Amino acid sequence: MRARVQEIVFDCADPSGLVRFWAGLLGGDPVDRSADWSYVDPPEFVRLAFQRVPEGKAVKNRLHLDVEVADPGLAADAVLGSGAVRVGGLVTDEQGSFQVMRDPEGNEFCFVTG
Structure with a gap:
């Protein structure tokens, strides 16, 4: 199937x-x-x-969306006024960068590059 x-x-x-x-x-x-x-x-x-x-919502999501952007830090800054919340700092490694975020109801998602 x-x-x-x-x-x-x-x-x-x-x-x-x-x-x-x-x-x-x-x-x-x-x-x-x-x-x-x-x-x-x-x-x-x-x-x-x-x-x-x-x-x-009581606990961390077991599934989240990775949203590809050119610059995770700038994308995070842009949505803060819409009710999103930044979680921790920007993480960068050999695969690219990501910024963990929460939407206005606390659902986690990440802005990613790479």
Whole structure:
């Protein structure tokens, strides 16, 4: 059997707010299907969907997105005003650089080069 990823779904408290953060970062038009479900179709990427759940985020994500950018430090600076949070410092090695971030609801992602 061969399967294809249709969408990546984030559990969250505010689907409408979180979809706007990710649409601003990756592109695409945010869509609020209901008060409990929003999504965005970023160019050249799978749909990201956001569903309201009653519980808050309690631990580190077991899965995260690596978002390729020209300069992780500058990209981090650019999204801080959108509610993102920088986690630790910029890491650079022979493979490139990355900056760990959290979106407005605490979901980890990384800005990466390389």
